[in-house]
Amino acid sequence: MQPSQVLRSLCLFAALSSMAVVVLGLCDSCQTNNVACLNETHYRFCADNVAPNQVAECPTGQVCTNLAIICMDKGSYDASCSADAADGSCPSCDGTSMFVCTSRTTFQQCNGTSLLSQVTKCKDNKICSISSGKYCVDLCEAGDSIECDREAPL
Structure with missing residues (x-):
């Protein structure tokens, strides 16, 4: 193979490999x-x-x-x-917010960097969205920004 073909093959392999990691x-x-x-x-x-x-x-x-x-x-x-x-995609209490989503459909109050035990559940067909300022919204309103992708709080 010519050097340009080898280089092209390596670039193609690198591109495909990076796409596999992304998926x-x-x-x-x-x-x-x-x-x-x-x-x-x-x-x-x-x-x-x-x-x-x-x-x-x-x-x-x-x-x-x-x-x-x-x-x-x-x-x-x-x-x-x-x-x-999924479990790694939920926010934690960092001292800057009063509430955090603890699953797709629940949120809890923060006390500084500690999570209080009371779990609040969103209404049916709503997901947690603290960043919206509404606590719970329709999935279409949240768009691509699911704040916590757990099925239930830990």
Whole structure:
């Protein structure tokens, strides 16, 4: 092979490798199968003709994937949104805010850098959005900014 072909092949390999890293572990991002995995087992549809605030759940023992068959048996295929990625995406009390989202549908009050024990739940079909100033909003109002992607508070 000529040096320019080798260089082109290396660049193509690097580009494809970086795209694979970007796709794996993304939560609440629309994928090629027209769903956004919210965590390992829950997803929402990314189609214009489907209400955006509907969350679906994979059957027991299955995970949300980027395949045409959205839910696959756990262990046979990696989840598009790993538990680590979902659990790591929630804010903590840092002394600057009075409340933080502790799951997709709950929030708690902060006392400085400590979380108080009282859990407040959003109404049905609402998600936590402290940054909106409303505490809980419709999923379509939150857009791509899900503040906490846990199924339940820790």
